[in-house]
Amino acid sequence: MSVDTVSLTGWGRTSPTAALRFRPRTYEEAAAVVRGRGPRGVVARGLGRAHGDAAQNAGGSVLDMTALDRIRSVDAVAGTVVCDAGVSLRRLLATLLPLGWFLPVTPATGHVTVGGAIGSDVHGRNHRTAGSFARHVRSLELLTADGEVRTVLPGTDLFGATLGGLGLTGVVLSATLGLRPVTTSLMSVDTARAADLDGVLARLAACGDGTPYAAAWIDLLARGRSTGRGVVTRGEHVPLDALPAHARRTALTFRPGPVPSARALVPEGLLGRAPTALLNELRHRGTPAVRTRQPQRIPAFFHPLDSAPGWSRGRGRAGSVQYQFTVGHGQEETLHRIVRQLTVRRCPAFHAVLKRFGESGPGWLSFPAPGWTLSFGLPAGLPGLARLLDVLDEEVAAAGGRVCLAKDARLRPGLLAAMYPRLPEFRALRGELDPEGAFRSDLSRRLVL
Amino acid sequence: MKDAFGAPQSLLVLGGTSEIGLATARRLIARRTRTVRLAGRPSPALERAAAELRELGADVRTVPFDALDSASHEEVLGKIFTEGDIDMVLLAFGVLGDQARDEEEPLSAVRVAQTNYTGAVSAGLVCAGALQAQGHGSLVVLSAAAGERARRADFIYGSSKAGLDVFAQGLGDALHGTGVHVMVVRPGFVRSRMTAGREEAPLATTPGAVADAIVTGLRRRSETVWVPGALRVVMSALRHVPRPLFRRLPVR
Numbered sequence: 001m002s003v004d005t006v007s008l009t010g011w012g013r014t015s016p017t018a019a020l021r022f023r024p025r026t027y028e029e030a031a032a033v034v035r036g037r038g039p040r041g042v043v044a045r046g047l048g049r050a051h052g053d054a055a056q057n058a059g060g061s062v063l064d065m066t067a068l069d070r071i072r073s074v075d076a077v078a079g080t081v082v083c084d085a086g087v088s089l090r091r092l093l094a095t096l097l098p099l100g101w102f103l104p105v106t107p108a109t110g111h112v113t114v115g116g117a118i119g120s121d122v123h124g125r126n127h128r129t130a131g132s133f134a135r136h137v138r139s140l141e142l143l144t145a146d147g148e149v150r151t152v153l154p155g156t157d158l159f160g161a162t163l164g165g166l167g168l169t170g171v172v173l174s175a176t177l178g179l180r181p182v183t184t185s186l187m188s189v190d191t192a193r194a195a196d197l198d199g200v201l202a203r204l205a206a207c208g209d210g211t212p213y214a215a216a217w218i219d220l221l222a223r224g225r226s227t228g229r230g231v232v233t234r235g236e237h238v239p240l241d242a243l244p245a246h247a248r249r250t251a252l253t254f255r256p257g258p259v260p261s262a263r264a265l266v267p268e269g270l271l272g273r274a275p276t277a278l279l280n281e282l283r284h285r286g287t288p289a290v291r292t293r294q295p296q297r298i299p300a301f302f303h304p305l306d307s308a309p310g311w312s313r314g315r316g317r318a319g320s321v322q323y324q325f326t327v328g329h330g331q332e333e334t335l336h337r338i339v340r341q342l343t344v345r346r347c348p349a350f351h352a353v354l355k356r357f358g359e360s361g362p363g364w365l366s367f368p369a370p371g372w373t374l375s376f377g378l379p380a381g382l383p384g385l386a387r388l389l390d391v392l393d394e395e396v397a398a399a400g401g402r403v404c405l406a407k408d409a410r411l412r413p414g415l416l417a418a419m420y421p422r423l424p425e426f427r428a429l430r431g432e433l434d435p436e437g438a439f440r441s442d443l444s445r446r447l448v449l
Numbered sequence: 450m451k452d453a454f455g456a457p458q459s460l461l462v463l464g465g466t467s468e469i470g471l472a473t474a475r476r477l478i479a480r481r482t483r484t485v486r487l488a489g490r491p492s493p494a495l496e497r498a499a500a501e502l503r504e505l506g507a508d509v510r511t512v513p514f515d516a517l518d519s520a521s522h523e524e525v526l527g528k529i530f531t532e533g534d535i536d537m538v539l540l541a542f543g544v545l546g547d548q549a550r551d552e553e554e555p556l557s558a559v560r561v562a563q564t565n566y567t568g569a570v571s572a573g574l575v576c577a578g579a580l581q582a583q584g585h586g587s588l589v590v591l592s593a594a595a596g597e598r599a600r601r602a603d604f605i606y607g608s609s610k611a612g613l614d615v616f617a618q619g620l621g622d623a624l625h626g627t628g629v630h631v632m633v634v635r636p637g638f639v640r641s642r643m644t645a646g647r648e649e650a651p652l653a654t655t656p657g658a659v660a661d662a663i664v665t666g667l668r669r670r671s672e673t674v675w676v677p678g679a680l681r682v683v684m685s686a687l688r689h690v691p692r693p694l695f696r697r698l699p700v701r
Contacts, residue, residue: 007626014453017585018628040584053450058534058628059584318669321453381669386454386480409453412481442585445534446450446458 001029008062012051013319014380014409017058017442021045025067027141027149027173034171034438035147037061041440044171046113047088050120051322051377052409053442054166060440063171065115071095072174079179080138085115085172090256090306093298097254101179102237102298104136108353110256110303115172120406121164121366124302125235126212128358130180132368134163135361140175145438149173154362160422161429164363166405168430168439168449183240184251187213187301190234190292193284197228197339201332201372204232204356211236213301214356219280220342220349220376221273228339230354231287235301256299256306272379276348305351316379320350321409323389324375326357326368327401334399335372338392342376345388352376364422367404375407386410405443413447423449450536450585455667456480457536457587461529463572464542465489465511466498468641469591472660473539478505480664486529488514489542516542516568517560522575530579537587537667538576540569543610545643551605558605565609570616577620580629587630589663590617594637594675597684598695621672632666634659635684636676652680 002023007016020038024030034042040060047066048055056062068086075081076099083092089103090110096102107122116122118140123132130136134154142152142162150170152158162169190211194200200216207214213235222229240251299306327334342349353375357368378385393415396403402419403411417423427449430437443449451457458481462470465487474485485507489495499509514525529535546561573590580586595603596610614633621631636659638650659676666674675681690698 005627007628012453015451015455015585016628017450018581018626019584052453057584058450059582319453380453383665386452386456386668410456442450446452 001025001033008045008048008056009319010050010052010054010056010409011048012321012377012380012409014321015053015056015442017053017056019057019060019062021062021064023064023067027068027143030063030065030068030171030173031143031147031149033061033063034143034145037438041438042171043439043441044085044115044119044167046086046116047111049109049112049116051320051407052405053446054120054406055116056442057440058442058445065113065171068173074099074101076101079181080176081179082174082176083114084174085118086113088113089117090303094254094256096179097182097185097298098252100181100183100252102182104130104178104180105133106302108303109306110299111306114175114177115167118163118172118175119165119167121361121363121368122406123357123368124213125215125355127368128207128214128356129209129212131358132164132361132363132366134363134366136178137163138176138178141173142169143171143173145170145434145436157425157429158433160362160364161426162363163361164366165426166365166443166449167441168444169433170439182237182252184238184243185254185298186238186243186251187235187296187298188238188242189294189296189301190290191287191294192232192290193287194230194232196226197230197336200228200230200232200354201335204354207234207356216354217283218339218352218354218374218376219284220339220347220352221277221280222284223343227343228336229284231284235296238295254298256303273346273348276350316381318379318381320377321380321385321389322375322377322407323392324367324373324404324407325392325396325401326371326373326404327396327399328369328371331371331399331401334395334401335374338374338395341388341392345384347378347382347385347388349376349378364426365405365420367402367406369402371401375404405447408443408447411447416447416449450534451587451667452481454480455587455670456664457482457667459484459486459534459536461486461488461535461538461576463488463514463538463540463576464516465514466492466494467541467543467591468643468656469636469639469659470539470541471498471502472656473541473663474502474507475505476660476664477537478502478507483507484533485509486512486535488512488525488529490515516564516572519568519571522571526572526575527579530583534583535579535586537589538580539663540573540576540588540590542568543591543593544606545603546606548603548605561605562609562612565606566612566616569613573616573620577624577629577631581624581627585628587632587667588617588620589632589634589667590614592617592633592635594635594680594684597635598688601696630670632663632671632674634663634666634674634676635680637680652677652683
């Protein structure tokens with residue numbers, strides 16, 4: 001096990017804090033770190049893709065789980081996989097796809113670990129039909145504050161607190177996941193341009209269960225009548241018989257491309273307002289009004305940002321802030337208001353994505369709730385951004401919505417209880433299971449979780 | 450914890466009656482700050498300052514602290530940190546002295562040096578150690594443009610600030626990578642109680658403007674902040690003016 005003192009940030013590169021980083025190679029080593037923790041506690045960290053401070057622990061210990069990366073077994077008949085928490089979803093896909101299985105929930109990057117996906121209860125573009133990650137976790141092994149390993153099964157309180165629990169109930173050591181069968185590694189993608197936000201909403205609402213994956217990119221710099229214009233992308237897995245005969249032999253190949261290097265040569269602060277506006281304009285005009293049945297490889301469809309290593313550096317030295325909120329169906333007016341506010345302020349928002357959520361999962365602090373969700377990133381150095389996001393928080397809370405904690409780096413603690421009604425239960429369970437507060441993170445300190 | 454924009458949730462002001470310190474505290478309370486500790490010599494002014502900040506909705510307490518009593522710093526400041534994390538320490542104490550009198554009475558000049566430099570060194574080191582142990586935090590040190598180049602009118606004050614400035618820069622480098630951020634703030638002439646009755650220098654500023662610059666600097670994680678920003682250019686030019694010429698300049 002290697003140990004070093006490092007300064008860590010989330011993917012947004014804001015608020016660096018120092019911690020003692022342990023990199024256990026076995027469950028026993030991880031348990032030893034939890035038992036021998038200092039007064040400032042410990043938290044698990046995966047590939048560091050959480051945008052905020054969820055996987056940082058200032059002055060305490062951080063368990064880097066990426067060395068625990070064994071795929072223990074795959075049941076290719078029943079469609080389940082047992083793997084360590086440090087396995088990345090991308091590696092899991094590379095292993096499972098050739099066997100004809102696919103992860104039922106895939107977030108926008110493959111560079112997240114299974115443990116991270118559980119702690120953040122990630123969702124994909126198919127939340128409406130497939131739910132969030134929690135729905136597909138059959139069981140998990142959790143290292144708790146007493147240094148013991150517990151098997152956690154769906155339906156229990158500990159399962160509800162752990163899924164989306166931001167690593168504050170314990171360290172996930174391994175998990176059994178349910179899979180979905182696929183016959184090819186291709187997606188059939190339909191894109192459609194929408195001239196304004198209502199058009200985007202209408203197109204997303206029209207997606208039936210037949211097209212499981214649907215999301216819209218929104219141009220948050222377009223003004224006037226085209227406010228909220230965007231491109232709606234829908235996709236479904238291509239069945240084998242839709243492929244030409246010669247392609248069927250290699251139907252399940254998976255080529256994820258090179259692993260992005262951490263220090264790619266992206267000039268800092270490249271993407272300000274004008275370049276972002278230009279890129280948005282090109283993207284919108286470059287999309288045909290309607291295009292159907294375009295074949296796309298799985299990485300290109302699910303993980304478009306993974307092919308642009310270090311893109312977050314383009315947002316300047318101060319780093320970037322991600323904001324994702326959800327509001328219920330019938331709260332479209334709130335959505336309109338928020339988009340208008342961002343548009344009027346000419347915020348150089350990037351990667352603005354609008355999706356529709358289905359039913360909530362079992363996680364107590366899970367983010368997804370039925371309704372609409374919009375996520376975007378902004379340079380943290382933007383003047384007035386702190387105030388603007390505070391105003392958006394108020395709007396979202398007033399509409400009965402919530403913001404995503406795994407991406408958060410700046411929420412006002414007072415609003416948390418209104419957004420997450422099961423917070424008291426979560427606190428009570430933590431108080432019982434971990435009275436000394438062994439599992440802590442910068443996020444848990446900031447939001448008094 | 451600080452948020453993504455560097456806004457702290459808990460603040461310790463060393464020099465609790467400092468106008469710049471209080472202006473900064475007011476701005477930070479409007480953002481995320483909930484706990485404020487005002488450290489200073491016990492006085493009605495300190496209690497008034499605390500009461501004023503309390504009205505803004507923060508949990509404010511005063512802590513008896515004397516910059517000149519370096520021996521007590523470890524105990525007094527250490528105790529504040531044991532009560533909970535401090536996200537930001539604002540080292541705001543300092544005295545201007547009276548140049549003419551200080552030149553006549555070396556002991557009063559020493560007092561300026563001890564307050565501005567020696568006291569700040571010991572308090573700064575105690576806070577830096579505590580911040581390093583908690584793995585995060587900002588130490589904001591109020592230096593002065595007067596420390597950049599010696600001037601006939603205030604070189605005793607200027608030399609103490611020059612020492613403090615170099616100390617803070619070095620401390621910032623020493624703490625790089627430990628999660629602790631040290632920011633040196635160099636205001637020019639600030640219209641405040643401390644400078645009341647003195648002739649105003651060009652590019653004069655206000656405590657409020659300095660506080661705004663501190664808040665912006667926190668957001669950008671700046672290491673050096675000049676207030677107003679134009680001083681950076683002006684002072685870097687003045688720094689290179691030959692001494693015979695500098696002596697004759699009206700601004701000196």
